[in-house]
Amino acid sequence: MEVTVIDNNVEHALRVLKKKMQREGIYKDMKIHRHFEKPSEKRARKRIDSLRRARKLSRKRHDRVG
Numbered sequence: 369m370e371v372t373v374i375d376n377n378v379e380h381a382l383r384v385l386k387k388k389m390q391r392e393g394i395y396k397d398m399k400i401h402r403h404f405e406k407p408s409e410k411r412a413r414k415r416i417d418s419l420r421r422a423r424k425l426s427r428k429r430h431d432r433v434g
Contacts, residue, residue: 369388373381389395405413
């Protein structure tokens with residue numbers, strides 16, 4: 369990932385970098401890998417994430433239709 373600093377404006381470059389990292393899901397990934405996760409916890413988390421994505425998708429489809 370690369371961000372260019374224009375006119376020595378480091379603060380702006382940091383904001384852009386943080387936004388890119390958030391969009392890519394790096395912060396979420398770092399949070400997950402901060403500590404060891406048991407295989408059963410990993411399965412449960414993945415199942416919950418899957419259900420969350422499915423609900424969000426069905427809401428979007430319902431809003432488009434209705």
